[in-house]
Amino acid sequence: MAVTALLSLPVLLPLLAAAVSLFPVPRTAKRLLSTGTLAVVLADAVVLLVRADAEGPLVLEAGGWPAPLGVVLVADRLSALLLTVSALVALAVLLYAIGQGTAERRGPAAAVLHPAYLLLVAGVALAYLTGDLFNLFVAFETMLASSYVLITLDAGEERARSGMTYTITGLASSLLLLTVVALVYASTGTVNLADLARRTADLPDGTRTVLGLPARPPCTGCAARAHRPPRSPSSSRCPP
Numbered sequence: 667m668a669v670t671a672l673l674s675l676p677v678l679l680p681l682l683a684a685a686v687s688l689f690p691v692p693r694t695a696k697r698l699l700s701t702g703t704l705a706v707v708l709a710d711a712v713v714l715l716v717r718a719d720a721e722g723p724l725v726l727e728a729g730g731w732p733a734p735l736g737v738v739l740v741a742d743r744l745s746a747l748l749l750t751v752s753a754l755v756a757l758a759v760l761l762y763a764i765g766q767g768t769a770e771r772r773g774p775a776a777a778v779l780h781p782a783y784l785l786l787v788a789g790v791a792l793a794y795l796t797g798d799l800f801n802l803f804v805a806f807e808t809m810l811a812s813s814y815v816l817i818t819l820d821a822g823e824e825r826a827r828s829g830m831t832y833t834i835t836g837l838a839s840s841l842l843l844l845t846v847v848a849l850v851y852a853s854t855g856t857v858n859l860a861d862l863a864r865r866t867a868d869l870p871d872g873t874r875t876v877l878g879l880p881a882r883p884p885c886t887g888c889a890a891r892a893h894r895p896p897r898s899p900s901s902s903r904c905p906p
Contacts, residue, residue, distance in 0.1 A: 673739040700783065704787065715743065752787075789792040789806070
């Protein structure tokens with residue numbers, strides 16, 4: 667399979683499936699669409715892992731625009747391994763939710779469960795495969811937007827309050843990460859990770875030291891995004 671298809675499929679296929687599942691299609695069709703999409707993403711991730719291990723990092727310059735101007739997707743052994751594990755977990759969670767009848771118990775609110783879950787998977791895939799900081803920010807926002815829907819789906823008053831705390835924390839971390847991306851771009855003139863490594867190495871020692879100070883907040887922002895989801899007596903019945 668071509669590198670273009672291998673690297674773009676884990677992001678584009680869930681997005682396309684999420685758009686299709688927004689239409690009023692039968693519940694069984696939504697199940698099959700979501701399950702099939704995640705199965706294909708998992709198979710693609712395994713192929714990426716095998717090829718990255720055998721051939722080295724795989725690179726896709728979207729639209730033919732070279733880095734650092736264009737959108738670059740990169741898969742090395744680590745990112746492909748993380749994508750494989752995440753796709754496997756996402757598929758297992760979806761199958762468990764279907765087996766437990768999670769969507770059926772939620773009535774009309776379940777109409778957005780599958781689209782939101784597929785959007786979450788697309789964001790995870792983009793986060794692992796992106797080659798620049800700004801698209802990493804976009805991937806995080808995609809994941810957060812879908813998580814807001816999933817956490818507050820058909821929520822009561824208590825869960826809505828807990829979900830609001832989660833949302834505010836996520837928005838604050840988003841602002842922090844976007845600020846850091848802007849600072850890095852202002853300092854180096856690029857957000858491409860490979861180009862950033864080269865330009866940082868060419869900076870004077872003093873400038874590199876100063877740049878290292880705002881370089882720590884991305885870790886803080888990511889840590890804030892990894893905060894524990896809201897827990898309440900009814901949160902165990904949250905959708906996947």
